[in-house]
Amino acid sequence: MKRYILTRAFYSLITLWLLATIVFGMVRLTGDPVKMRGEVGADAAYLDQIRRNWGLDKPLHEQYISFIGNLLRGDFGHSFEKSLPVGTIYFERFPNSLKLGFSAFVISIVLGVPLGMLSAFKVNTWWDNFGKVIALLGLSIPGFFVGLVLIIIFGVELGWFPVLGKGPSAFVWGDPSTWVTFWFQDWHYLAMPAFALGWYFSGAMVRITRSGMLEVLGSDYIKLVRLKGVPERMVMAKHALKNSMIPILTLAGLNLLVMVNVAVVIEVIFNWPGVGQLLYDGLSNRDFPMVQGVVLMSGLMIVVLNFVIDALYGYVDPRIRLSR
Amino acid sequence: MAIVTARARSVASVSRAARRSYGLAREIPFIPCLVLAVLACVAIFAPVMAPYSQLDPVKPTQEQCQARYSMADCPYVDNVPPFWARQGSLDTPLGTDSLGRDVLSRLMYGARISLIVALVGTLAAGAIGTLLGILAGYLGKWWDQVIMRITDAWLTLPSLVFAILLSSVRGPGLWNVVFILALVFWSRYTRAVRGEVLSLRERDFVKLAEINGVRKLQIIFRHLLPNVMNTAMVLFSLQVGVAVIIEASLSFLGVGVPPPEPSWGLMMAQEREGLMVGNWWLAVFPGICITLLVLSANMLGDWLRVRLDPQLRNR
């Protein structure tokens, strides 16, 4: 077991190092941020000064070494565009993304799981197709369109929800009073963006639920339960659902991280101040430290989650648990 | 005793229903296939079918110029609504966009772009991913470690990074989006294929081939590849829909297919502000096309998955 954990940890580190190197190289291929920052008329001395401030005048291998060195100390550098340390800006925004991602996750379960169960129980009937289509529509209409329609109907015409941003509440790391209240305030700002994102992911949720339930429904275990005379509703709720939850939750957990980190389009449309926006701004303005920071942070979270899942599976699987 | 037989009969009927439903599942889903066939036809025959050019504005008549601008002559008339609206005309049945181009013709040519981008991009991703998955699973050891570590790292890279990178290096273009799709999505295939190859390589027919001294390359192409095709095809059909949406999102963010190409995603992205001004048809019609394409691809993919999954099939 220990050996298994150690090898998994080692692999995770290698993955992270590879990610850092790849993203370091890729951003530097996207162009010269100094030239892109300089407006017409900026004198050469001003541009040189900027280049030196940003450390881009040093040779590539020196930049790489200081990049990795700083990473090990947890320093992602200063944003070119936003002039403040990347870490500060990222963690200021991360709770916002988490709030949006988690709400979208909940919505996707609320929408997707019942539809998936409906599809599974009435498999290949009209209800099956109905359930699938409703969920798949979320996957089939581009997010920016859904967002704009929601804004127009529920924001402008009906006035039910505000259209901009996340509202005045903020998660301030330095202010513990906000640590709990943040998650429960300003729900009406969250409604539309979370719905747009949640609908998108409910498609996958329907699929997993449906196939998971079909598998379980066809299994001997369920046949036995039915033979025993358990009413159909109990079969549905207690036994079938419980057994298909594991794959649902595993994939959902990964989806959540992906949601949090790359819900760029939704964040731009609704002006939600999350990390997706940071990535978009950073890329548009060739803000190397910001892009590196966002990609690496999201990579770190995914790698850590994978590691935890692998470790849990290792524990559950007796062959691994009982090995050396 | 009677209760047991009754229960047994109901259980049997459920199994029969399950078997029948899987039998039904063998039938091809009709509507999605029809939609896809129509779209493919439109894409192939667009130059013949489209009434106008997709890039040049429609030459207006003097009456139209007079009615809209009170001018005797004008280069084009923009934002003409569909033919059933008051100012619409049957010349341009689905209306014109803000540069005076015919929406119907652009939709037809757009089918080409959307289908080419989605199909070629996903195909390329699938080819790369499958190959790497086979190599990782079969060759094992060092190959496996390197490929899987790179795959893991790659999975966390957002597609936007690739979009901006390619746009900077090559300049914006249609084939950028194809490259992006290939570069981003191959990693989805590798993991699944590798898993399957891991179990395949223990099977008798592979062991026999190895004993008989068949070269590794031949084993890969003759024995492994055909057997992973099922998984690959299922993934492929599901990824096509994702590809279309990604293309639309990239166009919205300004790094997808560049104007003036009539990609559906770009048309939606550029003209979505029309929704607020009353020119709803400019964004809704391409949206309907995208929705139909993605829905059909997804439903076909779901059917394929049931059809090709040995576990579900043989019940």
Added chain:
Amino acid sequence: MSKGLLSLIASLVLTFAPVCAQEAAAQQILPGPLVKLDIKDAQVMTARGKPKAALTIAQHFALDPGWLDPLEHITALTQQHYDYLIHDAMIKPMPQGVYTYSLAERAEITADFTRAAFRLRPGLRFHDGHLLTSADVKWTYENYKGVHAKTFRDKLQRIEIVDDRTIIFHFKAPFVEFLELYNGATTGIGWIVPKHYYEKVGRDGFKARPLGAGPYKFVSQEAGVQMVFEAWEQYWRRSPATKTIVVKGIRDHATRLAGLQTGELDLAYGMTGKLLPRVMTDRNLRWDPNFTGPWWLMFPGYNEPDSPFHKKPVRQAVSLAINRQFLVRQETQGIGIVVGNWLSPENSDALKGDGTELPVPEHNPEKAKQLLAQAGFPNGFDFDWYVPFVPYFDMGERVLTDLRAVGIRGKLQVLEGPAFRAMIIRGRKGYTGNRTIVQNIDPRPGVRGSIGVYAVCGASASFVCEREIETLWSKHQESVNPDERDRLIKAIQRTLIEEYYFVPIYWNPFVAVVGPKVLPEGKAVSRYWDTVHAPYPWPWEVWEVKE
């Protein structure tokens, strides 16, 4: 002494004392003949009640905390949006004029342009109560790292602090552009930064929590998302009328319009394009055309013999082909104004392109075709790329359609904003080949600045290299006679337009929209845009909002 004599002396003193005091204030700081400066007075206003209500502004891109630091001032006019909020400058553009006394109450420049002196207003403070003195002015000058920093540092000989309110800059050589560059519109060096605070908190600290002497105090920010400011009632000019100003960074056009319609936003910029008709028909919204600068076309590599744009008739044909009136109607609902000069008419030394000094460009496709035939292109020709200013791709398409109608065929090159800027900043080297047309706009004030960048051989964004212009320009740079300089600068403009090196299109309205909460009611709200050369409606202390 009798009481009568005492009272006579007292009344004499009381009569003449104010006059003496005024004279003291009007006392010349520098010796010798001075340049006649046209700097307007500040118009100190009496406040009307306490500041109230909140104004929410939408900036059309993400916010950069770096804009809160004048020491690292950027080139673009974006930073001035924030300068006018938290900081104050010695001289800055105001509705009264391009040069208006703000922190300074008197400025002098010797006739040989080697010395410049300023006297600060009495009793100036920063937001924390600390006095603003000439030591801060000196410190700001010496620590300035923003645009044109090198020029300022190279030309400076020494800074002399006469007293707490008086400061004299000594230059090594005549520095004719000093006042133009020191003006708050061009660089950040005139926006005074508190020495005591900056040294305490450092660069990062200052950008996170800035301190200044302007009408609004900094309250809080979420980097990139929004900034919150609160009125500072002790501002010397007046107590601001609005209590809170919130600036949000909102990229998406449609979202900004939605925000205006729901009342979450009170002011938004850049609402041109497809949404303008909606803005115009919405009864709750009011808009100001807010003219910034003219669009114009340039031809990289035209002076190479194999370029199709080498001959003047071809360039003229390009100008004749464009249907500007129709373009203005399509792009700006008819608000835009067709002009004959690439420099904004708000520049006092720019030739007027309305027909009085330079002709309004005409639309004549037949003549264009004739000119092309004469130049050796009877069937027109193909060029490589039309590079529009990002993101006005639709406008580029429309111009291309017009060009195609006379036989000049080309493709639209679509770039991202930063990529476009990176290309144009490299001048000729930014573009491969010589078969390209570039569409540009530059709202920054200053005729000399624009010519120095776009029209001088080898300058940063210049595609023009003509001996005639070089001669005129070097004569201009050497001259210290204002009349002669004016004459030369106008001759350069005339050459550039008449030879069609630059092809102006129309004067762009960067439409700004306000919501119903903004006072005064009705069309009078346009007075906020009275400041010339201002793409944004500063100064902020006069903005009034309903509760």
